[in-house]
Amino acid sequence: APTVRVGYIPVLGSAPLFVMDGEHWLKDAGIDMQLIRFQSGPQAIQALAAGKIDAYVAGVLPLLQARAHGVNVKVVASAAIEELEVMARGPLAEGLPETPSQPIEGAALKQRFDDFARTSGRKAKIGAQPLGSVPDSMLRYWLKARNDLDPAQTADIVGVDLDAEQQAFLAGAVDAAVLREPTLTLVRHRLPQARILATGHDMMPGQPGSVLAILNEDAPDRAAWKDRFLAAFVRATDLLSHSPDEAVPYVRGALAGGMLPVAIVQESLRASASHYVSDPASIVESVTKLQDFEVQSGLLHAPQPVADLFDLESYRRLGK
């Protein structure tokens, strides 16, 4: 049986992998899957460049960098959209409703940051991940492109490791942070006074997130598993969006290593259900926007045509 080495990052966007595995769909299809965990998309890209993994399930933006450096990797499916949200605490969260009702935009958002600066005598600090990661780009996009706020004027953006970002938020070293599930649910339980400042949709409608990408997908050895693997992945995405509760044991076991209470896993899966979208075509436009934004802000030096990043054909062949 062919072995597929899949690099992933420990967020709910990678949940389809655990479902496929838990439901034995791959085993039934005669495929062995080896899961390799990375701390971030950029880290997994290095393994991709070295040919040490065959498939990748993490944020889509690092793939742009990989292609710009000549790595032949293609997105064959989306996993989730609108994953990232901005969560605030302390003065910056003051007066926000417990569950987000309507987006805070433009002038209202500016007012909030200005008020914060006035009362605390400094700019707000927002935690994200390093430059080039999806969270960092999304945050800047939200401020600049969506709300016409100069990121540098509005806030201090600190790009740190995923762990450090969470810890900084819990310790109050930052006033807001760009987070995704299951952290959002966890933080809500640890810090009941934390509030959502912008939902995934607010940041960018159809915000692209985790994707399934394959290295050298046209290589002859890929034929042995590519289509069946993709089919299982898409099936798992569907399950997650329609019956999140069924996925709880798989996600709790694989992603959380059995560390999280069932209730938390369940709550975060339910909150994410609507975000599982597998059609890669649905994110082409938003990725193009983000790439343009990265080029504008000088992050990306050798932009490749976005269309080349995607292989929409394989998904279409599934007959969805």
Place this chain on the structure above:
Amino acid sequence: MDMAMPETGARTGGESDTTMVRLSNIGLSHDRGRSFILRGVDLSIGKGQFVALLGPSGVGKSTLLRVIMGLTPPSEGTVTLTAPASPLGRSTALVFQDAKLMPWRTVRQNVELGLEGIGLSRAERHARAMASLELVGLADKADRWPRQLSGGQRQRVGVARALTVEPDLLLMDEPFGALDAITRSSLQDELLRIWAQTHKTVLFVTHDIDEALILADRIIVLSGHPASVRGDFMVGPRPRDRAAPATQALVERLKALIAGEPDPGERPAYWQASEI
């Protein structure tokens, strides 16, 4: 002035105006009492006395000096030193058998060791150290490292280091052992001169009976296993005639005692000055 406390290993200050060191029933073991190096050592040294300590190699002479200096607590018995408040104060100084210079200090800095921390200025320390080095003939080597010295030179630095602090009690462990006859003899003269001028108390370990006869008022023999004081002789006024029959007889007795044989000459406990 304190009274000696008869506890094991106790050290007390003071005793009488005329006793500088008093050892009562000293025992020393390195293996928690299974075997003893020294045992039942009783000894009083009067102020201003120049005492030579003789004994075979490995008998415990250095060990005894270390006990008096307070570097090794005795396993049994008491050590009583007069005057010095702190037994490690500058009122006592020791010339180690193998010099034991600090390798990271220059010759002069080694000599200054005992002068540090007693409120002397840099210049005073310097001057006193240089004077001592002059005495042992090494003023020109003041800025050398110890490793750049010959064996005899190192030993002389050890002597200078002890003399510099002008101690009341001077303990010397074979200080001239590595010196040629001429250098040795001039240092012996210096030592006697200093002793005569300052009335220091000196306890001088040597393996050389002639040296003991040249220098000491009193000669003590440490012998046996475990070692104890096996002979204790007062010697007459200097200079001594090495060829005199009385001296020859004393030498024979000392040799026998050092060898652990019974004392051949059953004379009175103290060998009187008049006999030599």
Place this chain on the structure above:
Amino acid sequence: MDMAMPETGARTGGESDTTMVRLSNIGLSHDRGRSFILRGVDLSIGKGQFVALLGPSGVGKSTLLRVIMGLTPPSEGTVTLTAPASPLGRSTALVFQDAKLMPWRTVRQNVELGLEGIGLSRAERHARAMASLELVGLADKADRWPRQLSGGQRQRVGVARALTVEPDLLLMDEPFGALDAITRSSLQDELLRIWAQTHKTVLFVTHDIDEALILADRIIVLSGHPASVRGDFMVGPRPRDRAAPATQALVERLKALIAGEPDPGERPAYWQASEI
């Protein structure tokens, strides 16, 4: 047999059947020629000779032994050793002035040092080391660490270490300096016995003229600054009468030469055996 090459610092093997060590015009400087410790040292030592080397403290006696041993290359002149292919081979052994035991080896292991790597079995090494320790009276201390020995005991271990390898040329740097008269005298006897039995060549540094007279066939005086050979005397058959006038005269000449004074007795270059 090679010819001595007259290059600076060169060491060559062999020379004649009767010469063991030949030093030609040796000079040694520690500061690249600005000042010299030794200069113009010329010396031949015949096979089987027992040579004593006298000289004041710091003159360069130890340095000369180190040059002969090959531990320090001379700045000038040549050293020629007969027979030993490697100058550091076991055909030569050195007793260091301050014992220099390896602190991580037990007494026995220290003595075995020179026996390692010459194809002896463990048991043979052990036996030879124990025999040497027996000789110096330390067989019962075989399993001690060096730090657990007295000064004289350490020195005797150094002697045992050198004797164990049964060298053709034995260099000894004040080997009995820290020993009492009795221990020293018994070791002197042992050394003479071994020498008489095996016809080793011995170069023996001492600061004790009497010791030189007891042991040596020939006495050499190193003196001056820079040091060179200032006296070279053949001594008559053993035992020597220390009280004989000829001996007394020799002692006076040696003392003068060591002190750097002119030779008082203008006798023929070699002090003949018959004169003592």
Place this chain on the structure above:
Amino acid sequence: MKPDSKSLTRLGLGVIGLVVLFGVWEAAVRLGWVPAGLLPAPSSLGPAWLEEVRNGAWQAAIRDSLTHYLLGLVIGTVLGALVGLLCGAVGVLDALLAGVVRVLRPIPGLAWVPFAILWFGLNTAGATFVIAISVFWINFYAAYGAVQSIDPDLYEVAAAFGHGGFFGRLTKVVLPASAPGLLAGLRTGLGQAWMSVVAAELFGVPGIGARMMQASSLLATDLVVVYMLTMALLYALTDMLFMVVRRRLLGWQG
């Protein structure tokens, strides 16, 4: 004082130190000096630990990490000490490597990860490599420093007794004389290797470090602390074992 009572006193003092440490920690959490959620009280760790033991994750993590740890430690220590000894003892080698060492030395463990991936793949060998690197340098410098401060007289003694060649100097002088320094380096490495286990398991090789990071990204701070204490326990064991070996090897220091 008998040896027993002395080592008992030592042990007692050590326990007092630990009690103070855990007491202050417990107090810090109870009195709210530390924000909730960032650090759990030591008294609350039991259930989390029991759960990990019950599902076997704890034992598996220990088994995996011990493998990386021991392999990395041995390889890094042996190579580091060897190269350090050689550089310290052989002038030419030292000069030749002086520049190379200075280029390679500051490369952080994290920067080696891509090369570990490249050369060894995403497996135990990669994790071992990262641990070995960190231990290598510590032992390298410890060995180098130890050789540099050997008393030159000892070489003379060896030379005077037929051990003047390279091998003789090495076995009769360099190794035994630098043993205290080497062992000090080894001891530093014992801890450094545990510190590196986390970095080594950054890229998905299972073990204590991986589990700790996983727990950390899930904000399961109680498990993070459980694994931190697990490492402490394993370290304490290796360190105590080391001290026994050290006492035997350096008995001559008394």
Place this chain on the structure above:
Amino acid sequence: MKPDSKSLTRLGLGVIGLVVLFGVWEAAVRLGWVPAGLLPAPSSLGPAWLEEVRNGAWQAAIRDSLTHYLLGLVIGTVLGALVGLLCGAVGVLDALLAGVVRVLRPIPGLAWVPFAILWFGLNTAGATFVIAISVFWINFYAAYGAVQSIDPDLYEVAAAFGHGGFFGRLTKVVLPASAPGLLAGLRTGLGQAWMSVVAAELFGVPGIGARMMQASSLLATDLVVVYMLTMALLYALTDMLFMVVRRRLLGWQG
């Protein structure tokens, strides 16, 4: 051999070593032993470096990282050496801390990050703290080991000349006698601190490490290597400076 010609030989050998290193590296890239994109050839680094210099990022990164480096190094070295010396010299303290040390020692730099954040926030102090921790342990063990192997005779000499008290032992024996060991630890720490700069700047403080990670996320391997070589250069400078100081302090070793 004159001193000049000797140190010239050393320098020459060092250059040869570096030439071999860079030659092998260049060859590895040119001959395709390393996959393209993972490691750039040294010959291709010039433009990337020039660009960084031109836009000032290089100078700014050096300035920032040097600040963390020096602060962390000084704090970690001073505290580590001090606590190590004290533990080595004072039996009671050693016993008291024996357990605590074993708990704290294996905690990896990354695990300290939350506490750095908590105590110092996401700023220079936090980065300094992480560097200081890594340097602390190295110096702690080096100092401890150095004190443990001091010849006990030296204490006796000091005691015999009036320096038998704690302070006298410390200044007259412990400090000078352990200097070679302390300096070996300091030297190991010099490199360790650079290795830790990357981990320290993980939490958003600008500097070489942050810039390196940023470049690494963007797969700009040429910049990663430029900054790695920058660290090598800075390390080589600090290490050479250190060697000069060492030679002065340990002149007595000859």
